[in-house]
Every structure is written in structure tokens, then in C-alpha cells.
Amino acid sequence: xxxxxxxxxxxxxxxxxxxxxxxxxxxxxxxxxxxxxxxxxxxxxxxxxxxxxxxxxxxxxxxxxxxxxxxxxxxxxxxxxxxxxxxxxxxxxxxxxxxxxxxxxxxxxxxxxxxxxxxxxxxxxxxxxxxxxxxxxxxxxxxxxxxxxxxxxxxxxxxxxxxxxxxxxxxxxxxxxxxxxxxxxxxxxxxxxxxxxxxxxxxxxxxxxxxxxxxxxxxxxxxxxxxxxxxxxxxxxxxxxxxxxxxxxxxxxxxxxxxxxxxxxxxxxxxxxxxxxxxxxxxxxxxxxxxxxxxxxxxxxxxxxxxxxxxxxxxxxxxxxxxxxxxxxxxxxxxxxxxxxxxxxxxxxxxxxxxxxxxxxxxxxxxxxxxxxxxxxxxxxxxxxxxxxxxxxxxxxxxxxxxxxxxxxxxxxxxxxxx
Amino acid sequence: xxxxxxxxxxxxxxxxxxxxxxxxxxxxxxxxxxxxxxxxxxxxxxxxxxxxxxxxxxxxxxxxxxxxxxxxxxxxxxxxxxxxxxxxxxxxxxxxxxxxxxxxxxxxxxxxxxxxxxxxxxxxxxxxxxxxxxxxxxxxxxxxxxxxxxxxxxxxxxxxxxxxxxx
Numbered sequence: 010x011x012x013x014x015x016x017x018x019x020x021x022x023x024x025x026x027x028x029x030x031x032x033x034x035x036x037x038x039x040x041x042x043x044x045x046x047x048x049x050x051x052x053x054x055x056x057x058x059x060x061x062x063x064x065x066x067x068x069x070x071x072x073x074x075x076x077x078x079x080x081x082x083x084x085x086x087x088x089x090x091x092x093x094x095x096x097x098x099x100x101x102x103x104x105x106x107x108x109x110x111x112x113x114x115x116x117x118x119x120x121x122x123x124x125x126x127x128x129x130x131x132x133x134x135x136x137x138x139x140x141x142x143x144x145x146x147x148x149x150x151x152x153x154x155x156x157x158x159x160x161x162x163x164x165x166x167x168x169x170x171x172x173x174x175x176x177x178x179x180x181x182x183x184x185x186x187x188x189x190x191x192x193x194x195x196x197x198x199x200x201x202x203x204x205x206x207x208x209x210x211x212x213x214x215x216x217x218x219x220x221x222x223x224x225x226x227x228x229x230x231x232x233x234x235x236x237x238x239x240x241x242x243x244x245x246x247x248x249x250x251x252x253x254x255x256x257x258x259x260x261x262x263x264x265x266x267x268x269x270x271x272x273x274x275x276x277x278x279x280x281x282x283x284x285x286x287x288x289x290x291x292x293x294x295x296x297x298x299x300x301x302x303x304x305x306x307x308x309x310x311x312x313x314x315x316x317x318x319x320x321x322x323x324x325x326x327x328x329x330x331x332x333x334x335x336x337x338x339x340x341x342x343x344x345x346x347x348x349x350x351x352x353x354x355x356x357x358x359x360x361x362x363x364x365x366x367x368x369x370x371x372x373x374x375x376x377x378x379x380x381x382x383x384x385x386x387x388x389x390x391x392x393x394x395x396x397x398x399x400x401x402x403x404x405x406x407x408x409x410x411x412x413x414x415x416x417x418x419x420x421x422x423x424x425x426x427x428x
Numbered sequence: 429x430x431x432x433x434x435x436x437x438x439x440x441x442x443x444x445x446x447x448x449x450x451x452x453x454x455x456x457x458x459x460x461x462x463x464x465x466x467x468x469x470x471x472x473x474x475x476x477x478x479x480x481x482x483x484x485x486x487x488x489x490x491x492x493x494x495x496x497x498x499x500x501x502x503x504x505x506x507x508x509x510x511x512x513x514x515x516x517x518x519x520x521x522x523x524x525x526x527x528x529x530x531x532x533x534x535x536x537x538x539x540x541x542x543x544x545x546x547x548x549x550x551x552x553x554x555x556x557x558x559x560x561x562x563x564x565x566x567x568x569x570x571x572x573x574x575x576x577x578x579x580x581x582x583x584x585x586x587x588x589x590x591x592x593x594x595x
Contacts, residue, residue, distance in 0.1 A: 033572055033574040035593075046452075046455045046497065046499075047496065047497065047498065049458055050458045050498055050499075050502075053458070054585055058585060058589070060594065064594075075452075075455075076455075076456060080456070081456060083456035083457055084456045087456060087458075130496075131496055131498075132495075132496055133494065133495050133496040133520055135496075147496040147520050148496060148520060148523060148524075149496055149497075149498035149501075149520060149523065149524035149527060149528070150458075150498040151498060151524065151527035151528050151583065151584050151585060152523065152524075152527060152584065154584075154585060155527070155584045155585060155588050155593075158585070158588060158589075158593070158594045159588050159593035159594050161588070161593055163523075163574065163584075165572075197443055197490060197493060198443070198489055198490035198493065198516065198518070201490065201516065201518070201519065202519050228494075228520075231490060231493060231518055231519065233519055286443060373447075373452040373455075373495070374447075374451065374452045374453050375452060375453075375455075392445075392447070392494060394445045394447040394448065394494060395445075395447065395448060395470050395471075396447060396448075396451050396453075396470045397447055397452075401451075401470045
């Protein structure tokens with residue numbers, strides 16, 4: 010039977026020649042991930058069940074990133090639970106302080122997720138690693154506990170939707186605009202339970218940063234995973250990071266898809282998703298009158314060096330509007346250092362922005378940039394649900410780094426071309 | 429979960445996200461009772477005070493979309509809610525519910541017809557959803573066999589331990 014890349018990775022991890030859409034399989038995971046919000050529940054389960062060891066000390070990653078640096082006593086307790094557990098059970102991939110970063114930026118950067126891997130994470134944006142040709146998907150804390158105990162997780166084999174993107178990107182347009190456009194087209198449950206496979210010449214030309222952004226937001230269309238066939242760009246990214254061998258899978262030419270959608274990307278302009286769903290994406294021109302109070306550039310969606318470079322190109326020699334609080338959040342210590350050494354921080358600081366340590370922070374309304382009642386933000390993050398960045402009566406507009414930076418300058422939602 | 433479920437319905441709309449079920453500002457704890465105090469708060473600020481033991485949450489399509497936080501089904505269960513009926517469920521919420529033991533039922537028809545205040549009776553064994561107030565009966569989508577095994581074992585962890593997956 011012809012299979013998609015996602016089905017092939019699943020089959021390989023449950024010792025089968027083939028799997029069929031709809032069936033439920035138990036499969037071996039290459040990595041199980043938890044953070045300071047989700048891992049404490051999993052850890053509690055192991056302790057309550059009297060489990061004394063994990064299935065593999067090297068195949069678990071514990072990354073405190075949501076409420077770090079610890080925002081209050083309760084958050085500090087949660088991080089401590091991870092630290093104590095990692096110490097007691099010998100979990101090798103535990104990252105803190107100057108080593109930690111936003112999990113979905115940190116793991117690819119460290120070579121902990123590789124093409125062909127099967128990865129689960131107790132965080133919905135675990136689907137990010139599909140950018141490298143891995144099958145990765147978000148699960149809950151009980152799944153994480155189950156995987157830490159057994160090395161296994163259950164999966165319903167997904168059918169797939171194929172997106173073929175052709176053509177050249179317009180100036181400033183990036184992965185964020187493409188995925189917001191796609192979610193706008195199919196809706197927040199448009200890919201429910203399915204795999205989203207991104208292909209075509211525009212994807213082959215897209216750097217890893219843009220691919221990470223696109224796969225990151227597959228969950229915002231309800232998908233199990235987003236995935237991109239590994240190519241030379243992928244191999245160039247993983248070659249010097251990988252501590253082990255990886256395997257490249259590809260969809261059979263005659264694999265079947267629920268839907269094949271062809272998109273001419275030269276028709277896609279800069280996008281903004283209006284509150285309160287990511288599917289409310291519209292061309293930036295339609296958002297021009299929206300007055301904003303805050304800009305956030307960072308997160309697992311747009312926190313790669315390329316994203317900060319794009320923001321810096323817009324902000325260079327300019328100042329953020331007085332009323333706009335502009336928050337830059339490099340996602341890992343390495344990206345932080347690179348951005349600093351390239352001189353991006355000078356540009357941001359001259360523009361009146363502040364630079365945060367790596368954290369998920371404001372993206373989920375945790376800390377480091379919470380909105381008051383009635384306030385609006387443009388954010389390069391992934392969700393604009395009610396109350397997502399703070400007060401239930403605040404609003405988040407999702408966009409890529411170029412729009413976010415331009416909006417910081419004008420104080421209303423803007424394109425770099427408006428400056 | 430073979431006992432009949434009976435309770436009053438609380439109806440919400442489409443795409444109820446996990447930030448509405450339990451906002452992230454409360455995620456510095458995973459204590460069920462503390463989470464229950466804020467259950468559905470951003471969708472209906474009075475819900476934690478109004479909801480009664482055994483009541484039923486009814487959602488439209490894509491219930492539980494967004495974050496993977498298991499705090500969402502934990503908060504619902506700890507608030508005393510006996511089950512969730514929805515037109516469809518977001519996939520992580522769906523698996524979390526089975527893994528941790530919150531009964532959920534998928535029926536587009538039921539989700540379209542049930543109104544807040546309706547008295548419902550649900551039979552987990554047959555998937556029959558009866559609206560006593562309106563005298564209507566619906567049938568939930570049957571669970572896959574694997575899910576029945578998970579339910580019978582009492583959730584994912586007892587299932588894994590029983591099957592010897594920890595060896």
C-alpha cells in the first residue's frame with residue numbers, strides 16, 4: 010500500500026511494513042518532551058505509581074520554559090519538581106538557566122530531534138519538528154508519563170492533506186504569512202486529526218526557520234502534525250548538530266490524500282490574524298486602523314535568528330511609537346548570542362525595545378508582558394484566543410516579524426511598506 | 429464507566445479552546461480543586477459557581493482546541509462535571525480525556541439540539557444520549573476498540589502497567 014511520510018514513520022516505529030489510516034497503533038518514541046507546566050503532572054503520576062526508573066534516560070527532555078525565569082513561588086515549585094526528578098531519575102536532557110530556551114527552538118538546535126524521528130511532547134506545538142521531516146505531535150501529561158515509563162505512545166494513524174505551494178514569495182512575506190493564509194482558508198479544525206504535508210517549490214526554497222513556523226502552527230488547524238520532506242536545506246541544518254544517525258522518509262508518489270490544495274504563493278501578501286482565532290487571517294491592509302499597545306517578537310513560532318533579522322531590518326534607524334511596548338524574546342541562549350553579536354540588539358535598543366531572556370512568557374499570558382483590559386498587541390506568536398496574553402478583554406493580532414516590527418513603529422498595524 | 433450519567437446541560441459554542449477552559453494564568457498549579465475554581469472562566473465567569481455536581485458540558489465543533497494542557501480535562505472533572513458532549517473534539521483533548529478518565533461523547537446532532545438547562549441522561553455503555561427535557565434521543569459516535577480497552581483498564585497508565593509495557 011502506498012503511504013505518506015507520516016504513515017511510514019509510524020510504521021517504522023511500531024515494527025510494521027505498513028499502517029492504515031484510522032487504525033490505532035502503539036509505537037516506540039525517539040523522544041518524549043515535557044515542560045514546567047505539563048511535566049509536573051507526569052512526574053506526579055510516576056511517583057504515585059511507585060515507578061523508580063524511566064525507559065531511557067537519554068530519550069526524555071525536560072525543558073522549563075513557560076514560566077521561567079520563575080515568575081512566582083508556585084512556578085518555582087513546578088521547575089523544582091522537574092529539577093528534582095531529572096536528578097533522581099538521571100534524565101540527561103534537562104535544561105535550566107543559561108542552557109534553557111523555548112523548547113521547540115531548543116530541541117532542534119541541539120540536534121535532539123532529527124529527520125525520521127517519532128517525537129511526542131506534552132505541549133501542543135511539538136508539531137514544530139515536522140519542519141525537519143520528523144513525525145512529532147502534542148499530547149497530554151498522562152501520555153508523557155506513559156512514554157517515560159514505557160517508551161511508547163498510542164497513535165491513531167492519520168490520513169493526510171497535501172499543500173503544494175508554488176511560486177516566489179513577495180517581499181517581507183515568510184512562513185508565518187503562508188501558514189496564517191492556509192489556516193484562514195481551511196479553518197481551525199480544517200485538518201482535524203489529520204497530517205498536513207507541505208510541499209512544492211516555495212517550500213523547497215523556504216529556510217528551516219520558515220519551515221519551523223509553518224509546522225508549528227499545524228495544530229492551529231487542528232492537525233496531528235505538520236511535515237516537510239527533508240532535503241538539502243534540512244541536511245545542512247542537522248548535519249553538525251546530530252549526535253546520531255537519522256533516516257529520511259518520503260511519501261510514495263501514489264500515496265492517497267484526503268485533499269490536495271495547490272497554492273500560488275505569489276498571490277499571498279502579509280497576513281494578520283484578528284482576534285480571537287488564528288483562522289481570522291486577512292491581508293495586513295485590512296488591519297491598518299487598529300491601534301496597538303504592545304508588540305511581542307519571539308516564541309516557538311517566530312523566534313529564530315531569521316525572524317529577529319527581519320524585525321531588525323524594519324527597525325533599523327527607526328523608533329517604536331511612544332505608546333507601544335516592544336518586547337523582543339530570543340528563544341535560546343545561542344540565538345540570543347548570535348543576535349547580540351550581529352548587532353541586532355543595538356538596533357532593538359535604539360528603537361526603544363526591551364530584550365527578554367528566553368521564555369514563552371507573554372505568549373500564553375504567563376508573564377513578561379501581560380496585557381491590561383482593553384489593550385491590543387501584535388505578536389509573532391501562535392494563538393489569539395480570548396485572554397491569551399492577559400486580560401480576558403485584551404486582544405492579540407497574530408503576524409510575522411516584519412509586520413510586528415512595522416506596527417511597533419507606527420503604533421497601528423502596518424506593513425514595512427507603510428514606513 | 430457503565431453507570432448512567434444524569435445531569436443538567438451547560439451549552440457553549442464552537443471552538444471552545446483550552447485557554448477558555450482553564451486560562452494559563454492559573455497553570456502555576458496542577459491541583460484539581462484550585463483548577464476547578466476557574467473552570468470555563470473566560471467563556472463564562474460565573475460558571476465555576478453555577479455548575480453543579482454531575483452537570484454536563486455541551487460544546488459545538490472542535491471542543492478543547494489549542495494547548496495540550498491536561499489541566500483542562502482535570503479542571504472540568506474536578507468542577508464536578510460528569511461528561512462532555514460535543515460535535516467534535518480537538519485531538520489532544522480527545523486523547524487526554526480517555527487517558528485520564530473524563531467521559532466524552534461525540535454527536536453533532538446532540539450538540540446542535542441541546543440547550544442550557546436541559547436535563548440529560550447518557551448511557552456510556554451504549555452511547556445513548558437522551559434529552560429528558562425535550563424528549564429527544566441521540567447516539568454518540570462509537571468508541572474505537574482501543575479506547576474501550578483504555579476505559580476498561582481505568583486509563584492509560586493502568587493499561588500500560590497491566591499490559592507489561594513498563595518491562
